[in-house]
Amino acid sequence: MRLEVETPDVLVDVTHLSFDRIDESDDGGLRIGAGVRNSDLAADRRVRTRYPALAEALLAGASGQLRNLATTGGNLLQRTRCAYFQDVTKPCNKRDPGSGCPAREGEHRNLAVIGHSQHCVATHPSDLAVALAAFDAIVRVVGPAGEREIPLVDFHRLPGDTPQHDTVLERDELIVAVDLPALAVAANSRYRKVRERASFSFALVSVAAALDVAEGEIRDVRIAFGGLAHKPWRAYEAEEVLRGSAADAAAFTRAADAELKQAEPLRDNGYKVELARNTLVRTLLELAG
Ligand SMILES: Cc1cc2nc3c(=O)[nH]c(=O)nc-3n(C[C@H](O)[C@H](O)[C@H](O)COP(=O)(O)OP(=O)(O)OC[C@H]3O[C@@H](n4cnc5c(N)ncnc54)[C@H](O)[C@@H]3O)c2cc1C
Ligand code: SF4
Secondary structure (H helix, E strand, C coil), rough: CCCCCCCCCCCCCCCCCCHHHHHCCCCEEEEEEEEEEHHHHHHHHHHHHHHHHHHHHHHCCCCHHHHHHEEEHHHHCCCCCCCHCCCCCCCCCCCCCCCCCCCCCCCCCCCCCCCCCEEEECCCCHHHHHHHHHCCEEEEECCCCCCEEEEEHCCCCCCCCCCCECCCCCCCEEEEEEECCCHHHHHHHHEEEEEEEECEEEEEEEEEEEEEEEEEEEEEEEEEECCCCCCEEHHHHHHHHHHCCCCCCCHHHHHHHHHHHHCCCCCCCCCCHHHHHHHHHHHHHHHHC
């Protein structure tokens, strides 16, 4: 709003609504209220022990002051950091549909390599969303028609020809909570974020990964990338390659290549593909011990 990207006539303050709790759910998972602050979520003992990559993702985002204010719902709905989107003197299909996408031929070093379209090549900036995508989280929303549940992997959209819509949330819907299912593999998880400086910077590439290895064989695995696409990118192809395979560098590299073969880098961001491969392999090697 300060940049005048949004100029609403009316603002509704939802911060006083009573959805600021983290509760145990019946299935052994956690229900995170949409108003839970990023700092409180990262500090929660249950999150740190049962879903450590989630705490790491939160602590890799923004700054201490921002995390003290940022909420679970708000963080998922933050908009892209594409420089053209934030500059109201420039055309941008996301801000002004039909006006064009100058980033495709212009400055796109930090933008998408997977799932982009002619109309938009932006990335989604949330770190929290990447860890939630890896852990099969569900977004609970309420609207005039009642409640509905949206898997986090389906909550954010690819741009297609309507990049103005970041998510499938309808205009009159409110996020009330995010459900984390009980997930044993998540206890051995990590979030690794590569950025241009050590703090207060968005991901060039990030990886949330969880691994369960028994007698050298992978029993379960979860992987999601950040910084590559218009949405958190769940790496289903890589997971498929890894289930039942050896837990070694060769398998991790094969898995990364299987996922990243769909990448279509732009003129200046091909480095992200190699960065994503190396970041995933290194994260999985750490998790494999
Ligand atoms: C300088 C800077 C650096 C940052 N770095 C990072 C980073 O590295 N990684 C990262 O992940 N994030 C980063 N952030 C984002 C930050 O952590 C906040 O999450 C983000 O700014 C959104 O703020 P908020 O959570 O207070 O949401 P708000 O600004 O209050 O809301 C954002 C949007 O969500 C809507 N909204 C909020 N709650 C709900 C709800 N319950 N239901 C429906 N709609 C809702 C609002 O209407 C608004 O449109 C950064 C932010 C800044 C300013
Ligand atoms: S990449 Fe998307 S957000 Fe950036 S200028 Fe193009 S349309 Fe706008």
